[in-house]
Every structure is written in C-alpha cells, then in structure tokens.
Amino acid sequence: MTLHTNPAVAAVDWGTSHFRIWLLDANGTVLAERRSAEGLLSVPPQGFAGILETHLAELQAPPSLPVVICGMAGSRQGWVEAPYASTPVALDAVQAGAVGVASTxxxxxxxxxxxxxxxxxxxxxxxxxxxxxxxxALASGNHLVCMPGTHSKWVEMRDGTVTGFCTWLTGELFSLLSSQSILRHSVIGAEHVSPDAAPFHKACAEALAQGGDIGAQLFRIRAAGLLAGLSPDDSAATLSGLLIGAEIASATRRFAAGDKMPVTLVGSAALAPLYRAALELAGHEVRIADGDAAVRAGLFAAARHLDMVESKDRATA
Amino acid sequence: MTLHTNPAVAAVDWGTSHFRIWLLDANGTVLAERRSAEGLLSVPPQGFAGILETHLAELQAPPSLPVVICGMAGSRQGWVEAPYASTPVALDAVQAGAVGVASTxxxxxxxxxxxxxxxxxxxxxxxxxxxxxxxxALASGNHLVCMPGTHSKWVEMRDGTVTGFCTWLTGELFSLLSSQSILRHSVIGAEHVSPDAAPFHKACAEALAQGGDIGAQLFRIRAAGLLAGLSPDDSAATLSGLLIGAEIASATRRFAAGDKMPVTLVGSAALAPLYRAALELAGHEVRIADGDAAVRAGLFAAARHLDMVESKDRATA
Structure with missing residues (x-):
C-alpha cells in the first residue's frame, strides 16, 4: 500500500449529481480515486461529513489529511455555503475565499x-x-473556454482572471426535447450521436447561419419524420447539431473578442467530439482540455494557495 | 327544443386532446354545442364512432344529420386517414379532399x-x-396568420391559398422549461402571465433585439432569482416574453413579406393578449380572429363545399 502512505491532500469535486475524490501527493499526482452518485441531490441533511469520511476511510486516508472541495457542496443547499466571488475576479482570489467546515x-x-x-x-x-x-495553471494567456454540459458555460479568461461568462441550457434542452416533447416520437430509439454524422454537420451549419435562432428548425425534425421518413438516428443528430450550433453562434456573438482568442474546450468523452466538430465548422481554433485533469489541477492549486499542502518535495520521500 | 329541430350539419373539431361539436343550421348559426377531453390520445381503437354518436345523441341530432370533422381524427393514428394536401394549395381544394367514413x-x-x-x-x-x-371566409386578401399554441403556426395566405407555413414549439417549450428544467425553481408558484407585466415586455424586446436567439437569456432567469431575488411571477413573465418574442422575431425574418402584410392573430383567451402585446411591440399591425368562430366557419364552409348542407334558407323555416 505504498501508494497510499504519503497523500498530501484529498481533492473532492462534489456536484449536483456526482461525488469524486482523489488522493494527491505533494506534486499533485493521483494516488487513488473514488467516484459515486452521492451528489448534492442525494445527500440527506447533515449527511455530508459521513459520506466524505466513508470515502476517506475506504481510501485509508489518515485522520490528519486535509480536504479541499469544489462544487455544489458550497452552495446554500450544500454543506457550508461558500459565498460567490464576483466578476471580474482572479482565480487566485476565488480560491483564497475558500471557507472552512467548523464542525469537523x-x-x-x-x-x-x-x-x-x-x-x-x-x-x-x-x-x-x-x-x-x-x-x-496548465496554460497562461487569454482563453475563451467552452465547457459543454447540461448547462454549458462559456468563459472569457484573461491572464488568470475571469472577465465574463454566460450559460446555455443546451444539454438540458436536448434531454427535455428528445424525451418529453413532440420530438420524442422522432428521436426514440436513437443511438449515440456521431460527430461525423452528415445531419449533425448540416444542422450545425444551419444554426450558425441562423445566428442561433433555431425556433423554426425544431418542429421540422418531426415533420421530416412524418413526410420523408427521417430516421431516429438522423433526427437525434439533427437536434444535437441545431442545439450545439445555436450555442456556438450565440456565444461567438456574445464574446466578440472570441474571434481572436482560441477556444479551449473542456469536454467529456461524449460531448467533446461533437463540440470540437461544431467549433471547427464555425471557424474556431480549438484546444482540448481534459475535464477531470482540469478539476484535479484546480483543486491542487487551491490546496497550495490555502497552505494545505506543506511541501512540494515530500511526496518523493 | 325548437333550437334542435332543424340542424343542417354537425361540425366537429377533433384534436389531440380535445373534442368539440356544434350543431349548425343552414346559415352556419350555432344551435348547440358540446366539449370534452376525448381527444385522439384518449380514444381507444375503434372508439371514434361510439364517442361521436354518444355526443350526437345527447344533442338529439337525427340519424340523418351529416357530420364534418377536422383535426387529428384524420391523422394516420386517427379514425380514417385523410392524406395531406400539399402547399401551395387553395383552401377550397383542401376541403374538396375530405374523405368519407365507410363504416357508418x-x-x-x-x-x-x-x-x-x-x-x-x-x-x-x-x-x-x-x-x-x-x-x-370572413376576410379576403393576403394575410400572415399567427396561430399561437403548444405548437404555434405562422401561415402565409394569399387570396385563399396557403403559400407557406412554419411551426414553433413555443407553448411546449414554455411548459417544459417552467415545469421540468432548472428554471422550474424560479417559476414555481407563478400566476398567470399578464400582457401588461414590465418583465414580459422587457424580455420580448430583448428576444426581438437578439433576432430570436434567446439561448443566452434563459439561464439568466435562474441566476436573477439567486442573485437578485427575481420573483416567480416576474420569472414566468420573462420566460414567456423571451419565447414569444423569439417566435415573432424568427417568424418575421422567415416571412419577409410579413412587414407589408397585416398579422391576423388567432388566439385563445389566455394567449391572444400576450401575442397581441408582443406583435405590437415588434411593430406589426394586428387583427384579432376568434379561434372557435374560425374553426366553426371553416367547418361550415367545408360542409357547403362538400354539398352536405342542402339549402341556405332552410334554417329560417
């Protein structure tokens, strides 16, 4: 169990519907990890400490190991509220505003x-x-960061400062429209959408050409199913392309400087290829960042800023 | 029961979720009516004739009274499929394509x-x-017809011919977003949206200014609730204004000639005032048509085209 003998900090990403914990050494290297569905929505009142300690015990973490947490655990409905920092704000200053948990x-x-x-x-x-x-921490300079998901966020970052951001409901709209709306009849049974699918590209291009106004395009998926036999796979690809294309058109318009800044795409395995294809179709230069690696690096940076990690050299002992 | 002694035709609007029947005399005047929730979705297989005859019996309609029907009863999942007419098409020609029910x-x-x-x-x-x-039948010439609802339709009509139309999911999006999405937390408990509400007007104006791209505006309703205490009523008014404004922006762009044609608004009591306010904000000249009167007049016109009504003077006997 040598891997577990010298953790420097436990890093936790505690979201609405997920819990992820990593033990990191003093260099930020991952020693062990656990994931579960114990997100905010499934934690009972006063249940946060118990869940965290159970995972730490499974990882054989010592009682003295400090823990740094990000995500919904810091919301008003979470464990301890960590009041929002306000834009424009340097990410160093955000981390410096971390709150302690007094009850442990x-x-x-x-x-x-x-x-x-x-x-x-x-x-x-x-x-x-x-x-x-x-x-x-991984790359300096100015970025436009695209963070796809249930609620996609686009963020303008300038030398480590968040200058502005905006949220799109893209993932939630895809889910609602494909499972609850009239379009469900067209999409039912569809497989995973491929970034190479021609209907995905066509729909993206149309949403971009419409400047993000896809109101007139949605019902056409249903009509094309009735009149021309559009398949479930092609219907799902069209819906995905319309929504992602609309988000990119809208975000590009909002962040006018985006034309000059490269887009850093922080995606999951499922979404990153679709967003990459759509961003390239829109003429953006795209860099890919791994979402898990980014949150771990951010948590480790927070631990260092907060003096939770004592020495950079200790892990090599 | 003199009112019921001389009906010329029964007119039925049989939709997805509603059934409405009127007994009309030879002038198209309403003698009696019934409404129920026996729409297509709740009719069992082979159940159409029974439902229709039950309502006719309640209205004391004679066995010889002819019946003209519009709506989803003519869909593939309905009673007898009445195959679509194709645009561009004169409404007279659409009605001439009515199909008979052989089994009665x-x-x-x-x-x-x-x-x-x-x-x-x-x-x-x-x-x-x-x-x-x-x-x-009520007004000649060229119209742009706006038909708000779960699936709003805009129709370009030129001298009784439908030259083009397009559907927006406005009503369905309002329902899904306000009851199923992250925005439900902001809208919960909201009352009926007033066409005079300032947030409704503001949101309409914003959607119009954005050319129908409201992707960046939706999540702001939630954020404004968290950060500035936006009330449920104002949240609902904002959501309604964004969606209706986006539909109008999008439709106005699609039907370029719309600038020159007055808009005839065929609305329900709940939606017509909101759409009227939004259309006027967008600079349209608006005429109001009553939806019930329009469908009755249309069904009566069909009955006459199909020689189901024998004489115009009979009802005065």
Whole structure:
C-alpha cells in the first residue's frame, strides 16, 4: 500500500449529481480515486461529513489529511455555503475565499463559485471555477473556454482572471426535447450521436447561419419524420447539431473578442467530439482540455494557495 | 327544443386532446354545442364512432344529420386517414379532399391537413387549415396568420391559398422549461402571465433585439432569482416574453413579406393578449380572429363545399 502512505491532500469535486475524490501527493499526482452518485441531490441533511469520511476511510486516508472541495457542496443547499466571488475576479482570489467546515476535526476547505452581478447578464457557476483554475495553471494567456454540459458555460479568461461568462441550457434542452416533447416520437430509439454524422454537420451549419435562432428548425425534425421518413438516428443528430450550433453562434456573438482568442474546450468523452466538430465548422481554433485533469489541477492549486499542502518535495520521500 | 329541430350539419373539431361539436343550421348559426377531453390520445381503437354518436345523441341530432370533422381524427393514428394536401394549395381544394367514413350509415367527412414538402422546410398541420378556411371566409386578401399554441403556426395566405407555413414549439417549450428544467425553481408558484407585466415586455424586446436567439437569456432567469431575488411571477413573465418574442422575431425574418402584410392573430383567451402585446411591440399591425368562430366557419364552409348542407334558407323555416 505504498501508494497510499504519503497523500498530501484529498481533492473532492462534489456536484449536483456526482461525488469524486482523489488522493494527491505533494506534486499533485493521483494516488487513488473514488467516484459515486452521492451528489448534492442525494445527500440527506447533515449527511455530508459521513459520506466524505466513508470515502476517506475506504481510501485509508489518515485522520490528519486535509480536504479541499469544489462544487455544489458550497452552495446554500450544500454543506457550508461558500459565498460567490464576483466578476471580474482572479482565480487566485476565488480560491483564497475558500471557507472552512467548523464542525469537523479534519481541516476542510470549500472553494466558492463565481457570480456575475450584471443586471442585464446575471450568471453563476460552482465547480467550473476550479476547472478554470486548473486550465490557467496548465496554460497562461487569454482563453475563451467552452465547457459543454447540461448547462454549458462559456468563459472569457484573461491572464488568470475571469472577465465574463454566460450559460446555455443546451444539454438540458436536448434531454427535455428528445424525451418529453413532440420530438420524442422522432428521436426514440436513437443511438449515440456521431460527430461525423452528415445531419449533425448540416444542422450545425444551419444554426450558425441562423445566428442561433433555431425556433423554426425544431418542429421540422418531426415533420421530416412524418413526410420523408427521417430516421431516429438522423433526427437525434439533427437536434444535437441545431442545439450545439445555436450555442456556438450565440456565444461567438456574445464574446466578440472570441474571434481572436482560441477556444479551449473542456469536454467529456461524449460531448467533446461533437463540440470540437461544431467549433471547427464555425471557424474556431480549438484546444482540448481534459475535464477531470482540469478539476484535479484546480483543486491542487487551491490546496497550495490555502497552505494545505506543506511541501512540494515530500511526496518523493 | 325548437333550437334542435332543424340542424343542417354537425361540425366537429377533433384534436389531440380535445373534442368539440356544434350543431349548425343552414346559415352556419350555432344551435348547440358540446366539449370534452376525448381527444385522439384518449380514444381507444375503434372508439371514434361510439364517442361521436354518444355526443350526437345527447344533442338529439337525427340519424340523418351529416357530420364534418377536422383535426387529428384524420391523422394516420386517427379514425380514417385523410392524406395531406400539399402547399401551395387553395383552401377550397383542401376541403374538396375530405374523405368519407365507410363504416357508418351516417354521412361523415373528414377534412385533410396540409403538408409542406420542401426538403429544407418540411411542415404539417391538421385542424389549423380549417381555422384558416374560416378566416378566409370572413376576410379576403393576403394575410400572415399567427396561430399561437403548444405548437404555434405562422401561415402565409394569399387570396385563399396557403403559400407557406412554419411551426414553433413555443407553448411546449414554455411548459417544459417552467415545469421540468432548472428554471422550474424560479417559476414555481407563478400566476398567470399578464400582457401588461414590465418583465414580459422587457424580455420580448430583448428576444426581438437578439433576432430570436434567446439561448443566452434563459439561464439568466435562474441566476436573477439567486442573485437578485427575481420573483416567480416576474420569472414566468420573462420566460414567456423571451419565447414569444423569439417566435415573432424568427417568424418575421422567415416571412419577409410579413412587414407589408397585416398579422391576423388567432388566439385563445389566455394567449391572444400576450401575442397581441408582443406583435405590437415588434411593430406589426394586428387583427384579432376568434379561434372557435374560425374553426366553426371553416367547418361550415367545408360542409357547403362538400354539398352536405342542402339549402341556405332552410334554417329560417
């Protein structure tokens, strides 16, 4: 069990529907990890400490091991509220605002999210700020970061400072439209959407050409099924292409400087290929960042900023 | 029971979720009516004749009374399929394509819907063609007809001919987003949206200014609830304004000639005031048509085209 003998910190990404924990050494290298579905939605009141300690015990983490957490555990409905930092804000300053958990003997810090208090463009994030810190730690300069998901976020970062961001409901709309709306009849039975599918590209191009207004295109999926026998796979690819294309058209318009900044895509295995294809179709230069690696790097950076990791050389002992 | 002694025809609007029947005299005047929730979705196989005859019996309609039907009863999943007419098509020609029901002694005709077989803009309607015929019977010339609902339709009519149409999922999106998405937390408990609500107007104006691309505006409803305490009523008004404004922006762009044609709004009591306010905000000249009166007039026009009504003067006897 030598791998577990010298962890420096436990890093936790505690979201709405997932819990992930990594034991990291003093260099940020992963020694062990666990994942579960114990997200915010499934944690009973006063249940946070118990869940965390159970995972730490399974990983044979010592009682003195500090823990750094990001995500919904810091929301008002979470364990301890970590009040939002406000844009524009340096990611270092966000991490410096981490709050402690007073009710445990263990040293625990929860990283806050970021709020954008613009009256005409209010927005919030929790968890993504830590992925952004991880990306900033891996690459400097100015980025436009595209973070696809249930609620996709686009973030403008300038030298480690978040200057603005915006959220699209793309993933949630795909889920609702394909399972609950009239379009479910067209999409039912569809397989995974391929980034190479011609209907995906065609729909992306159409959404881009329409400047993100896809209102007139959605019902056509149903009509094409009735009139021309459009298959479930092609229907799903069309719906996905319309929604992703619309997000990119809308985000590109909002972040006008985006034309000049490369887009860093922080994607899951399922979404990254679709977004990459759509971003390239829209003429963006795309860099890929691994979402898991980014959140781990961000949590480790937070642990160092918060003096939770004592020495960089200890892990080599 | 003198009112019921001289009906000339029974007119039925048989939709996905509703059944409405009127007894009309030879002038098209309403003698009696019934409504129920026995729409297509709740009719068992081979159940159409029984439901229709039960309502006719309650209305004391004679066995010889002919019946004209529009709506989903003519779909593939309905009673007898009435194959779509294709755009561009005169509404007279649509009605002439009504199909008979062979399995009953009573004379019954079902009016077909209209399909738009354009590869880049496929669309279908069933039921609205009969409202359009009713509007055409009430007013000649060129119209842009806005038919709000679960699936809103905009129709370009030129001298009684449907030259093109397009469908938006506006009502369904409002329902899904306000009850199933992250926005439900913001909208829960909201009352009826008022067409006078300032947030409704503001959101409409924003959707119009964005050319129908409201992707970046939806999540802001949630964020404004978290950051600024946006109330459920104002959240619902904002969501409604964004969706209706986006539909109008999108439709206005699609039907370029719409700038020159007045918009005839065929609305329900709940939706017509919201659409009227939004259309006027967008600079359209708006005429209001009553949806029930339009479908009755359309069904009566079909009955006359199909020689189901024998004489115009009989009802005065």
């Amino acid at each position: 003997a263990r040293k625990i810090r929860i990283v806050p999210g970021i709020a954008q208090h613009q009256p005409d463009a209010p927005d919030v994030m929790r968890g993504e700020e830590t992925q952004l810190a991880g990306i900033a | 002694a009573r004379k019954i005709r079902i009016v077909p819907g209209i399909a738009q077989h354009q590869p880049d803009a496929p669309d279908v309607m069933r039921g609205e063609e009969t409202q359009l015929a009713g509007i055409a």
